[in-house]
Amino acid sequence: MNNKLNYRHELKFMINRHQYYVIRQRMLGLAAYDEHAGHSGEYHIRSLYFDDIDNTALHEKLGGIGDRRKYRIRIYNKQDSLIHFEKKIKKGDYIAKLKEPITRNMVDSIIAGNIEVLDVPDKPLLLELYHEMKHRLLAPRVIVDYIREPFVCRNGNVRITFDKELRTGLHAVDLFDKKLQAVPAIDDNLIILEVKYDEYIPEYLRAALQLEGLTQQSASKYVICRKYLKTNSWEDY
Template sequence: MQFRHEHKHDINYLDYLILRSKLKAVMQPDLNTNEDGKYQIRSLYFDNYRDVALQDKISGINRREKFRIRCYNKDFNFINLEKKSKINGLCLKIKATITKHQAAAILDHDTDWMAKSEEPLVVEFYSKMKSGQLKPKTIVDYNREAFVYRPGNVRITIDRDIRTGLFSTDLFNPDLPTVATGDQQILLEVKYDQFIPEVIANIIQLDGRRQTAFSKYAASRIYS
């Protein structure tokens, strides 16, 4: 497990068109993408009654973590449990595949089985649910284009149409009503290990586009 650099930028539609064209020329599309080069992500985030994960993000706490259940393209046959940690500005994501039945059990507060799981992340999540009283809080949906570059283990994603499921945590509802998370609708994320190759650094130079601390989870919680 290795912590990685992660930088986010707000971009406009013109930025998006220019960047996408340049990235396609030098980077490979992520294996998850479909025929049009995109895929849809749905994440269900967990927090406790004091909203610790939300408050830590808003306050910029140096060491923080959050748990989520994630699926792709509304295909509920492949689901991940994920923990994302941030320490000293570096990020680490750990994930474990779970079944739809297991995800449904978690949402129904049927969690005793988790303590006996062979997946360390599932056991840790169980412990955090019990000790920290973590509960489902909100759903975030968005469309993603992702590109990878082997040197530096670079991954660049462009997320659009970021939406929240309001007060619903109905993970398996393909027709879940959602609303846009404010004015921010295109987010560029750049992730890499120790260094970012010059060819990639030159492509993502964005005049006047400041780095942002935008959080999809925090933005979605404005409604709940």
């Protein structure tokens, strides 16, 4: 696990398809696709988010708390070849992420309630998760599913991502369910634009993105999907 926290800026915007096409066309000439994007320039992300018995992650986000954290298991392209348990940390305007690779068997054990697989003293993040699950009853809450189109720019170490087709798995907790009936959590015309950077965004990128003309998005994908649950399936917070 990478124990060194690398805090970065993160900006989020909700844009429509027309804005996406315009900005994406500009990015094609100014930035490169992420090396993991493949021939299509996209990849699929599915995350299983966790929260404790008090729904702390949900309520802190809704309450605008500046310092908070979230836990999730993330897979790519619906495969089990690369699985990470991640902790996303927010401090004011900065974000950082810690992650630890885990196996499919470990995921299956966690979902089945066998949290002892996380009691690994030489892996601090897994041990932290073990204690959160044991003492704070941290448990799976919702699957968040979407397609990501990522661009990177070395100047300023900027990462620009377009997240499309945001869907929620409702009460499902099986990340690998090939028959998962994920349903749209937002209008399919809407796309989430995220911009992450270290110290600065080069002026030519800022001009191409036209950030000043966009409306920042306050709700996270996790909150959007949890609120969908509450609205559509009578989830009791």
